[in-house]
Amino acid sequence: MTTMAEPVIEVRDLVKDFKKLRAVDGVSFTVGPGEIVGLLGPNGAGKTTIIHMLLGLTSPNSGSIRIFGLDLNRHREQILQKVNFSSTYTDMPHSLTIMESLRVFSRLYGVRDREKKISGLLKIFGLEEIRKKQVRHLSTGQRTRLNLCKALLNDPSVLFLDEPTASLDPDIADKTRKHLKDIRLERGLSILYTSHNMKEMEEVSDRLLFLHKGRILADGRPEEVVRSFRSRSLEDAFLKVARGRGEGR
């Protein structure tokens, strides 16, 4: 994938302070159309805070966020219409069935031809048979797939995924990654992705942003990032940074 085309996400000099802690420290990056960018870094590196700022959930202290060329602060509603999000830390209302949950969200996004859209997604994610099952009775893997269905309901051009496979067994995680790659190819979707699974990051991402203490330490293809840390693998690079040996490469 190339980032030569007009970026769909453009972040400049983003800063976020929580009291005395600088969680995000002058971060700038772009995400191109159809690109999968992995946000990688130890706990507290600023990954989730960046995603929350890109979704308008947290307001930055300074810096600018432009999505589809529009300023997020001024065009939040318009931008979020074409964006979606899935996180392992969120869930659907427990007493609703899969169908009911997706009906609610399809209305929130003003999806046309709702039933057809929902059926198509349920088929892709293998949830057709259990469409009338309440969310409270779903397994973790089924819930993750439901979240992903929700995230694709509005045919987003940009998808934010916060550790989408964190609570899945290797089999379901692998299937989920495959789904994501297929969908990206099929729809030219741009994805900003966080995970602590190094193998997954290498496998899924076209480009990695390696964050530490709110700053980008490395930005490049997975193999370039590994090389820049003079490491054998991404995991090795991660451990170097997390243990304080990778900052002054």
Place this chain on the structure above:
Amino acid sequence: MKLHRINAVFLRYFYIYRRSASRLLETVYWPLLDLVLWGFVTLYLARYRESLPHFAAFLLGALILWDILFRAQQGISVSFLEDVWARNFLNIFVSPLTTSEYLLALMLASLLKIVIAATVLTLMAWLLFSFNIFLIGVSLLPFLVCLIILGWAIGIVTTAIILRFGQQAEVLAWGIALLFQPMSAVFYPVSVLPPFLRVVARLVPSSYVFEGMRRVITNGGFPARDLLVAFGLDALYLAAALLYFFWMFRVVRKKGLLARIGE
């Protein structure tokens, strides 16, 4: 039986109570409110027992109307909490939904709760106690509207506080409306209250509704003046609640709390 294990469990609760302002508040707040409320009811009965031919009607009418206010408030704050409990809050707020749209939807959910509660209460009061709430006549509708608006204002403020202080403030969803109960003169007239509380009661819209209700049950008529003041105060309460909510929403976005409450 091992004492150290009992001690360990006790210690756990001691730590929780020591750190949780909401639990401490709960321990003191409810008994205190009960004492104040029923204390004033007792005073009222002791003072006016000779001249209370409509006391049963006052009490049942007040109970039903108070419940409408309570449901209106809960319809906002508990509906909001449902999304927090289900960890669905973030999913909602990363959609194009605006804050105003969200609040309007909560109000609609609250109306549904009110309709169900009011129907059940009205029917049961009639079946069990032969009490007909409609004896209040044409004043009933403006009374209801007035109480619903106040319930919404309290619900919106409660929601804003929970947004800001997190789930430890959840207890307010059940308790904050009750703070208005003694001053609303639900079960007794404002005149029973001590002078300083009478001043406070005059600033609470619901006190005019309950005073008006007792007047209508006793003498009939339409309490136009009471309603006018009540609606005026309601407008102020709702405007203040909305301003507070939008301000808090900006604060929680700045502090990163909006994302935290949803996970």
